[in-house]
Amino acid sequence: MTIELLILVAGAGLIVDTSTARVVVAYVIIVGLVAVLAAPATLSASLTLAFFAATCVLKLVAAPIALWEFARRNAAARSLRPAIGLPVRLIVVLAVVFAAQLVPRVPGLGSISHAALAAYVVLCGLAVLVVHRNLLAQVIGLLVLSSGVTLAGVVSAPQLPEAVELGAAFDVLVVTFIGLALVRAMITENPLLDIESLRRLRG
Amino acid sequence: MTTVLVVIAPLAAALLTMLFRPLDVRRIARIVLAVAAAALPLSLVGRADWLSLLFAGIVSVIGFLATVFSTGMYSVDWGRGRAMWTRKSVYFVLLGTFWSAMLLVVLATNFGALWFGIAATTLATAFLVGFSGDVSALEAAWKYLVLCSVGIGLALLGIVLLGRVSLELGLDPAHALEWSAIAQHHLTKAAPPAALATAIMLIGFATKAGLVPMHAWLPDAHSKAPAPISALLSGVLVSCSLYAIVRTLSVAETLGAGDTFRQLLLAFGVASIVVAGALMLVQRDLKRLLAYSTVEHAGIVALALGFGGPLGLTAALLHLVGHAFAKSAAFFAAGLVQSASGSTALSALNGQWNRGLPGRFLLGALVALGGLPPFALFVSELLVVAAGIAAHQWLALGMAALGVMLAFAALARAGIAIESGDAARESGVRLGEQPSGMSIGAAAAALVCAAALAVVPWTGALR
Numbered sequence: 079m080t081i082e083l084l085i086l087v088a089g090a091g092l093i094v095d096t097s098t099a100r101v102v103v104a105y106v107i108i109v110g111l112v113a114v115l116a117a118p119a120t121l122s123a124s125l126t127l128a129f130f131a132a133t134c135v136l137k138l139v140a141a142p143i144a145l146w147e148f149a150r151r152n153a154a155a156r157s158l159r160p161a162i163g164l165p166v167r168l169i170v171v172l173a174v175v176f177a178a179q180l181v182p183r184v185p186g187l188g189s190i191s192h193a194a195l196a197a198y199v200v201l202c203g204l205a206v207l208v209v210h211r212n213l214l215a216q217v218i219g220l221l222v223l224s225s226g227v228t229l230a231g232v233v234s235a236p237q238l239p240e241a242v243e244l245g246a247a248f249d250v251l252v253v254t255f256i257g258l259a260l261v262r263a264m265i266t267e268n269p270l271l272d273i274e275s276l277r278r279l280r281g
Numbered sequence: 282m283t284t285v286l287v288v289i290a291p292l293a294a295a296l297l298t299m300l301f302r303p304l305d306v307r308r309i310a311r312i313v314l315a316v317a318a319a320a321l322p323l324s325l326v327g328r329a330d331w332l333s334l335l336f337a338g339i340v341s342v343i344g345f346l347a348t349v350f351s352t353g354m355y356s357v358d359w360g361r362g363r364a365m366w367t368r369k370s371v372y373f374v375l376l377g378t379f380w381s382a383m384l385l386v387v388l389a390t391n392f393g394a395l396w397f398g399i400a401a402t403t404l405a406t407a408f409l410v411g412f413s414g415d416v417s418a419l420e421a422a423w424k425y426l427v428l429c430s431v432g433i434g435l436a437l438l439g440i441v442l443l444g445r446v447s448l449e450l451g452l453d454p455a456h457a458l459e460w461s462a463i464a465q466h467h468l469t470k471a472a473p474p475a476a477l478a479t480a481i482m483l484i485g486f487a488t489k490a491g492l493v494p495m496h497a498w499l500p501d502a503h504s505k506a507p508a509p510i511s512a513l514l515s516g517v518l519v520s521c522s523l524y525a526i527v528r529t530l531s532v533a534e535t536l537g538a539g540d541t542f543r544q545l546l547l548a549f550g551v552a553s554i555v556v557a558g559a560l561m562l563v564q565r566d567l568k569r570l571l572a573y574s575t576v577e578h579a580g581i582v583a584l585a586l587g588f589g590g591p592l593g594l595t596a597a598l599l600h601l602v603g604h605a606f607a608k609s610a611a612f613f614a615a616g617l618v619q620s621a622s623g624s625t626a627l628s629a630l631n632g633q634w635n636r637g638l639p640g641r642f643l644l645g646a647l648v649a650l651g652g653l654p655p656f657a658l659f660v661s662e663l664l665v666v667a668a669g670i671a672a673h674q675w676l677a678l679g680m681a682a683l684g685v686m687l688a689f690a691a692l693a694r695a696g697i698a699i700e701s702g703d704a705a706r707e708s709g710v711r712l713g714e715q716p717s718g719m720s721i722g723a724a725a726a727a728l729v730c731a732a733a734l735a736v737v738p739w740t741g742a743l744r
Contacts, residue, residue, distance in 0.1 A: 186473025190445075200438065207431065216427050223434045231441035237454040238444045241393040245437045248400050253430050256407045260426065263411070264419045 081111050082195055089202040090171045092222060093209055094164065098149040098156050101206075102142050105218050108199060109137045112225045115192065116232040120243060129243035133228070136250045141221055144258055145214060158210040167209055174201040192233045199226030213264070217257040224249040283324055287337070288384045290318040291344060295377025299370050308352055311373065318377075319345035322384070329388060335598070336387035336524050339605045342730070343517050344380040346723040347509040350613050351376065353720035354509065354620065372412060372507075378405040379513060386521045391458040392440045392482075395525055399489055400433050402518055410506045410514075421501035428498040432488025436525075439482030446475045446536060460528055464535050475536035482529045483545055490522035490579050493552040500560075503572035504625075508616025511568060512727075515575040516609035520601050523582050527597070530586055539589075546587035551680045553580025558687030567615050567625040567643075570695060571608065574650055577688045578604045578658075581665060584681055588668040596664035603649075603657030606730040611646035613724035614639055620720075633699045642724045644699045649728065651692045652685070 084107060091104035113134050120130035149155040160167060178198035182188045203223025207216055224246055231242030294314035301307040322337040329337070351373070382405060385398030403426065411422030440458065447457035456462040484495070491499035503511050526546070533542035557576035564570040578600065585597035617639035619625050633640025649656035662685070669678035 184474070184477060186446075186475075186477070203434075204431070207427070213423065220427065220430045220434070223431065227434050227438045227441070230438055231444075235441050235444040235448060235457070237448055238441065238457060241444065241458060242437075242441055245393070245396060245400070245440075248397065249430070249434060249437070252400060252404050252407075253426075256404065256426055257423075260407065260411060260419055260423050263414070264416065264423065 081114065085111050085195060085199065086175070089174070089198060089222075092202055092218070093171050093174070093205050094167050096158050096160055096210075098158055098212070098214060099146070101158060101215070101218060102145050102149070105145075105222060106138060106142050108202070108222060109225045112199065112229045113138065115195075116228060119232045119236040123240070126240050126243055129240060129247055133243055133247040133250060136247060136254070137221065137225065141250060141254045144254060145217065148214065148258060148261070155212065155214050158212045158215040160209055161211045162209055170205050170209060174198060174205055177201055187234075190234050192229065196226055196230035196233055199223075199229055202226070213257075213261050217253060217261070220253040220257070221250060224253065283328070284388050287321045287325060288381055288388060290321045291315070291380035291384065292374070292377040294318045295370075295374045298373065311352055312349060315345050315348040318380070322388075325388070332524070332527070332598075333387050335602070336520065337384060339520055339602060340380065340383045340387060340517055343513060343605060343609050343727070344376075344383070346609065346613070346727055347380075347513050348373070348376065350512070350616070350720045350723035351507075351509045353717035353723070354616060372409070375405045375409050375412075376510070376513075379409065379510075379518075383513075383517055383521050387524055390461065391456075392443065392460070392528070393458045395528065396433065396437055396440055399436065399486070399522065399525060402489075402521070403429050403433065406502075406506075406510070406514065406518070409510045410502045412507060412510070413505070415505070418505040421498075421505040425498045425502040428495065429489055432485045432495060434485070435488070436482050436485025439478050439480070439485055442474050442478035442481065443532065446473075446478055460532050463532050466535060475533065476538035476541045479529055479533035479536070479538050479542050480545060483526060483542060483549075486522050486525040486529065487549055487583075490519050490526065490583075491553075491576050492549040492579055492583055493556045493576065496553065496557075496576050499576060500569050500572040503575060504566060504568035508568075508612050508619065511571070511615075512609040512612035515572065515612060516605040516727075519575055519579050520605045523579060523597075523601055526583070527586065527594075543587045543589050546583045547674065547677050548587075550580045550582075550584030550587050551677050551684070553577065553583065554681045554684030554688075556684075558684035558691070561688050561691035564691065565627050567618070567627055567630065567695065568612070570627065570691060571611050571615060571650075574611075574688060574692065575604075575608060577684065578608070578650070580684070581662065581681070584677065585661075585665045585668055587677070588665070588672040588674055590668060590671060592664060592671055593668035596661050596668050599657060599664060600661035603661050606727050607646055607649035607656060607658060610642065610724055610727035610730075611650060613720065613727055614643035614646050617720060617724060618643055627695055627698065630695060630698045632701070634701075638721055639724075640699050642721075642728055644696055645728050647692045647696045647699070651689050651696070 088104040088107040092101055095101050120126045178194045178201055181197035182193045187193050200223055203219050203226055206219035206222060228242055228246040298307055298311045298314055301310045319341040322341050325334060379402060382398050382401035386395055389395040389398060407422050407426045410425055411419040444457045447463055450466050452462055488495035503514050506514060530542055533539050553576050557573045561570055561573045564573060582597045582600050585593045585600060615625060618633060621639055622629050634644060649658055652658045652662045
């Protein structure tokens with residue numbers, strides 16, 4: 079229950095807060111707690127445990143340090159500059175909580191423990207992608223989404239931990255390092271790292 | 282073991298090429314090793330299933346043509362003496378990684394490996410899209426990375442839910458994600474989360490295939506990448522993503538969720554054809570026009586799969602193969618035109634027919650993409666219509682016909698500009714280098730394949 083409450087609060091912080099440093103802390107809390115929930119399923123085989131350890135190092139050590147360093151060196155990256163006001167962000171949090179509560183009612187998902195929690199983490203990741211304008215927020219959103227998928231995998235199919243952990247590790251690797259490499263390349267032309275600048279490209 | 286060798290061969294070839302120091306020797310080695318990598322999937326005949334072999338063939342042939350085209354096109358760029366790690370060699374290593382990842386997608390026997398291949402394509406192509414270093418290319422790469430990462434994240438979520446369904450059906454965990462193992466179950470009623478799992482997988486793979494409304498990354502990424510990479514992205518990567526959807530459809534049907542899945546495919550297909558057709562009319566850049574055309578053709582494939590039945594599947598597969606070659610030819614030709622005239626603006630196309638082979642190839646490719654004879658897309662679109670009539674999907678068929686007409690009008694406008702007038706001489710467009718014979722050969726080969734495939738339905742090979 080304590081873990082669920084902490085994830086709930088940290089998830090809300092991801093969406094509501096605007097400081098990159100505090101959002102990175104909230105991200106570490108969520109990912110750390112997801113790792114605690116996922117750990118028992120990974121102890122069955124050494125290969126799974128190795129993937130799990132690699133994922134934890136990437137998510138809990140490498141990615142936060144990279145994000146933190148990036149924000150420290152680039153003043154523009156210290157605020158996530160939300161695209162919507164605080165009241166709307168609070169409504170987004172409530173909507174995410176409400177939607178997550180509905181997931182266990184989907185036929186076939188009711189018997190999965192922590193289904194609502196996994197859905198909450200996935201939805202928080204998606205919400206972070208759209209509520210903030212700073213490109214770093216998108217990296218954080220993708221990492222949270224990946225953690226939610228890991229949790230969903232572990233609680234819904236605990237017999238398939240290799241697939242889940244390998245997928246999660248690869249996802250984190252791709253998102254963090256390609257993402258930061260691209261952000262670094264773009265920062266000279268787009269010093270505010272603002273998603274709005276991408277609108278010159280019309281999909 | 283053989284499959285592993287086939288998959289890693291293109292990457293290994295690109296790395297091995299770097300051992301050859303003189304640039305001329307390196308170019309020859311690159312072509313020879315690419316031939317070997319492209320021929321290796323033949324060793325799987327009789328071991329892999331026909332669908333995997335078909336797509337491995339597409340990946341290998343177009344991967345090889347892209348390598349030849351790049352070798353010819355970039356012969357004068359980036360040459361830096363005898364260095365091993367030139368910018369050009371990095372380009373070819375990323376190209377080899379992309380090619381290998383796509384082979385993994387089509388030769389995988391389970392959704393876990395397939396997902397890994399799809400995710401690995403992002404690793405290579407995000408850098409290739411932004412390879413020019415131009416800020417708009419970097420931003421296109423960012424958009425591609427973010428949207429496709431969400432897509433592949435959702436696909437993984439769907440796959441783990443599918444794994445749960447498989448385990449509940451009593452499958453061994455080691456085979457829970459294998460489509461051949463799941464196919465042994467024939468359910469009359471949907472296994473509870475099967476429809477949800479396969480629908481989430483569809484949304485994930487459809488993002489990578491560029492189906493509307495998850496298409497926003499595609500026109501930017503495909504138009505900003507170098508021409509041979511655009512050819513691979515549009516011609517092959519989209520085909521690989523649609524291949525993943527075909528595999529998911531077969532599993533959805535086995536698990537009793539086929540109807541829901543096909544309805545979703547119809548919705549994505551119609552939306553893609555109509556939206557892309559309308560947006561093609563307002564494009565001013567040739568590569569963006571071709572990128573939107575990819576969205577339209579991906580929509581036609583989704584529509585054919587949504588119609589269902591053997592006719593729908595045959596139409597979808599023929600359309601996929603025909604489009605892969607026609608679109609590759611179009612992007613190769615666009616690269617040649619860009620190289621010769623220094624622009625991809627549609628206004629610069631005027632009179633390209635009179636300026637040599639690039640304009641003529643481009644017109645041929647546009648005719649192919651417009652679904653005119655003698656190209657394979659003419660036959661496949663007829664089959665799609667027949668599948669729609671057989672399925673009594675009149676509304677979807679009517680809306681799709683409208684979208685296809687809009688797309689045809691946009692392609693016809695570009696084609697008429699190429700064929701008529703000589704405004705390019707007067708528009709102040711810079712004349713660039715003349716394209717090499719190797720690049721012209723690759724474009725010609727892709728176009729010939731797009732035409733030759735039209736005879737496939739009459740050979741009985743798809744029955």
